[in-house]
Amino acid sequence: MWKLIKLEWGKNNTARYFLGAAVLIALVGLFMYAQCYLGIANDESTGVPDSAPGMETMAVQIELFTNLCFLVFTAVMMSSFIITPYKNKTMNLMFSYPIKRQKIVVSQMLSVWLFCFAALMIGKLFIYGILAAAGGSAKASFPLGYNMAEISFYIQITLKSAVTITLGFIALFIGRLMNSSKAAIITAFLLFSVMNGTVGNFTVRDNAIVPLTLVIISLVCAYLSVYKVEVKDLK
Numbered sequence: 633m634w635k636l637i638k639l640e641w642g643k644n645n646t647a648r649y650f651l652g653a654a655v656l657i658a659l660v661g662l663f664m665y666a667q668c669y670l671g672i673a674n675d676e677s678t679g680v681p682d683s684a685p686g687m688e689t690m691a692v693q694i695e696l697f698t699n700l701c702f703l704v705f706t707a708v709m710m711s712s713f714i715i716t717p718y719k720n721k722t723m724n725l726m727f728s729y730p731i732k733r734q735k736i737v738v739s740q741m742l743s744v745w746l747f748c749f750a751a752l753m754i755g756k757l758f759i760y761g762i763l764a765a766a767g768g769s770a771k772a773s774f775p776l777g778y779n780m781a782e783i784s785f786y787i788q789i790t791l792k793s794a795v796t797i798t799l800g801f802i803a804l805f806i807g808r809l810m811n812s813s814k815a816a817i818i819t820a821f822l823l824f825s826v827m828n829g830t831v832g833n834f835t836v837r838d839n840a841i842v843p844l845t846l847v848i849i850s851l852v853c854a855y856l857s858v859y860k861v862e863v864k865d866l867k
Contacts, residue, residue, distance in 0.1 A: 636731070636739035637746065644713055649747065656705065657755035660697050664759050667693060669770045689777025694759050695789075699796045700824050702752040706800035707820035709744045711813035714804060714857075719811055733861045741804070741854060745797055752793045760789075795843050798850045799823050805853035 666672045668690050714737065717723040727733050763772075764780055778785055802823060807816025827843060 633735070633739055633742070636735065637743045640713060640740050640743035641747070644743075646747065649709060653702075653705065653751040653755070656701050657698075657751075657758060660694075660701060660755070661759045661762055663697070664690065664694055664763060665766065668763055668772050668774055668776075669766055671773050688774065690763055690772070690774050691760075691777035693774070694756065694763075695792060696828060698752060698756050698759065699792065699827075702748055702755070702793075703796050703799055703803075703824050704817060704820045705751075706744060706748040706797050707803040707807070707816045708813075709748060710741075710800050710804040711807055711816045713740045713744050715807045715811070715813050715816060718808065719813075734858045737858045737861055741801070741857065744800065748800065749793055749797045752797060753790065756789050756793065795847055798847055799827075801850040801854040801857065802846070805857050808857060 714723075717726070726736050760778060760780060763776060764778075767776060800820070803816040803819040806819040807813060809815075823846065827846065
């Protein structure tokens with residue numbers, strides 16, 4: 633399986649995704665730094681930071697923006713690795729190899745999941761670290777809201793990152809169902825809205841039931857994406 637995953641990375645020119653992820657992390661990091669230390673969110677008349685309800689700490693803002701960016705990024709990679717080959721019929725060439733189709737598709741899914749999970753974790757740690765380091769010499773507009781010396785901090789961001797990337801399987805399933813990369817990307821945006829929506833005073837972001845339910849749905853979608861793949865598209 634590991635050989636197939638590395639083959640997928642090589643075949644799909646993963647270097648460009650490394651660059652894309654690095655640029656994405658840099659832009660989000662710059663925006664977070666400006667929010668925290670350059671006062672771009674401060675009200676001009678009062679000088680007081682103007683934040684949306686529930687966005688009073690940098691930890692919440694970092695999670696929000698990094699998760700959004702990488703959920704969409706995951707949908708884009710899923711489209712490139714899996715949906716586009718199906719559309720272009722190039723998947724037929726891979727299916728001609730003496731390897732089970734299910735194993736090929738699972739390796740494609742895992743190659744995207746592993747790459748995006750690692751990129752998201754590295755990105756979060758980079759941004760959290762930069763803001764924490766800058767806090768020693770600059771005044772923050774928002775409280776950081778996290779402590780990188782605590783084990784619970786790393787457990788939390790690991791779980792949140794895993795949940796975010798796993799939701800990409802829903803985007804993949806919808807994209808495959810509609811045979812459309814655009815559908816996968818739009819699904820990613822909709823999933824993010826569901827994960828971070830509010831209904832009155834109720835914030836979905838703070839409710840553990842919603843992400844747990846979506847993770848279960850994601851795993852079902854992952855299973856359905858490889859279900860009967862051995863006999864599909866055969867003439």
